[in-house]
Amino acid sequence: MAYFAAAYFAAWLILFLYVFYIERKLALLGRDLEHLKNVVKRKKS
């Protein structure tokens, strides 16, 4: 039982950590992009 739990736990942990990483990174990148777009807009005007 312990092995079973450990295997499922480990596998999902890895996958969800990865999903979490991607979502987090995407959010951060989205923020950066918005920021830069604003900077460009300000520069142009």
Place this chain on the structure above:
Amino acid sequence: MNYLRHVLILVQKDIVAELRTKEMLNSMLLFVLLTMVMFNFAFGSGPETETLSSGLLWISFLFAAILGLNRVFVHEKDEGCLDGLMLCSMDCSVIYFGKAISSFLFLSVAELIALPVFTVFFVRESFLSHLWILIIVLMLGNVGISAVGTLLSAISINTKARDLMLPVLFLPVIVPILVAAVKSTGLVLSFSSVGTQQFWTEIVIWLRTLVIYDIIFVLVGFLTFEYVVEE
């Protein structure tokens, strides 16, 4: 015909340069010998090490090969000679074959010098009657190593990490060659304890594997090399 001539000119150039400095050959040779000595210290010299010796032989050859392969494109890259080669050869694959053949030659020379030393150190039974099979195994292994090694060396010379990159890229790719070469070398070294029938059936399997992977590696190198060197 012209194609072949160009490859040979390139090989000849590499040999002349290597004979002048001997840096690649010397370092490979010393490295192989050092590995063998270190192996002896690390594992002792009991009867159990004999079964490991075919593995030792190939591991030391493989790492020596990395040492040499790292140097293959250093001279070409440093003074921009690769550009010069691109300008004067009709085809990128001329450069690939020239480089692969010269690293094959240097590796083979180092191995053939190291082989007697290895025999003296680690082999108890004479395998002289089957030596020619071992030579074939060595050569087939070298073809694979230098075919894929030359390609990966050209890749790694283009990275920031340069020579740190080659082992990381090279070792996992060469595994099939390593497995087949170690198995067949082990068979040759212990041919007397394996029955003749079994020896031949098994050695054929392993040699076939070597040949198949050699062909694949050469083909892939030939087809993709131009994408590595172009800019």
Place this chain on the structure above:
Amino acid sequence: MPEVNLLICVDSLSKRFGRRKVLNELNLNICKGDFLTIVGPNGAGKTTLLRILSTLSGFSSGCITINGVDIKENPAFVRKKIGLLSHNLLLYKDLNAYENLRFYGKMYNVSLLEDKISELLEKVELDHRKFDVVRTFSRGMQQRLSIARALLHDPEIIFLDEPFSGLDVHAGRILDGILEDLKKGCHTLVMTTHDIKKGLVHANSVAVLSGSKIAYHQRENLPDLDDFNQIYSDCVRNKR
């Protein structure tokens, strides 16, 4: 411009390094027998342009023909016709002067190679070091040998990238002589430099590469040094 003599034709050439546009919609025509000098500030893309012309570098868009042949489609044809003297020496430091030239000569299928090598070594005044390893040469000598290497296969077109950098006065004079000979021999030469004065000496055609474009191109009736200096600084300022 007389169309018949058109040798190299560059049409809206663009080259991007990653995201950076090094060359942008660049147009340039070079006629047979021209000596074109391209000047420009550092990082303007002079070296890149020469590397593209000599098929060593790819480009993002545009079209280049040499003698009417598209260089992307048939690079081998172009490579036989050109000699390149680049920043890099393209020499093997562990081979001696003679071996270097012999290697390249054989790769280019040069006939009467031995005579050619002796002749060229004499020309660049390296006769006495024929069998010395290139590693032992001074920078200027290596550069001279590199010149010999570039001329080995009698190329019709010669690209020179900053040929005078690293040359002492004497070696510079040797190079001057060679360039004059080549000009008389109806070779087409393209030279880049950031030394405007040196650039105007031989040229019959000058161009300024700035802001990833050819900002100025004049063939025959060249401006004198002061005028050209003025033009040059205008070009550079406009693009900044």
Place this chain on the structure above:
Amino acid sequence: MRLKNGTIKRCLGITSFLGIFISLYMAFFYTPLDKNLGVVQKIFYIHFPAAIVPYFAFFVVLVCSIIYLKTRDRKWSKIAYASAEIGLVIDTALLVTGTIFDKPTWGVWWVWEPRLTTSLIMWLLYAGYLMLYYSVGEAERRSRLTAVYGIVAFISVPISFMSIRWWRTVHPIVFEPTKIALDTSMWVTTLVFLFSMTLFYAYLLGHRVDMIGLQEEIEDLKDEVED
């Protein structure tokens, strides 16, 4: 176009999560307990798709690399890289479940048996691929070099199929998950799991490619600001 793309991705996400929940439910409650291994056998349901999906992901790397070298469209090299990274992550999950699976069935954590060994080699190969990706600065060259390595690396993927044959000539007892008697409900569960894992992979792939696109867009904007 953008909206449609987003909708597809959201649908993929929802279906793959739903699928995974269904398959988990099936694994826990629908399938019978294995007679010999008991509850441990249920590891197999996650282990099997985690073994197959990396193969598929690395195959995608190969195909996209070849297409990139032919067309020079950077889109393909982005997909190739994203696929390699996701394959690597799932391969990691495979190795972890594999080692945990080994302990109760064989009594040791790691055995150099073909499936595990070759998965490990694949892991190393594509870890090298990722290292190569990050050690080349310029985008065009990076795409070119990783594409070539993506092709070379795939040569070694078939050894995982070959090797079972090779090792068997040496070691007669070879462990294969499929040798465990499976009844229909077990097979159905496995296939459902495999299907939802593949959807999950596709969902991740879409996001990862988006991420690279965003990164490049940001770099572009930075250049623009500097100019």
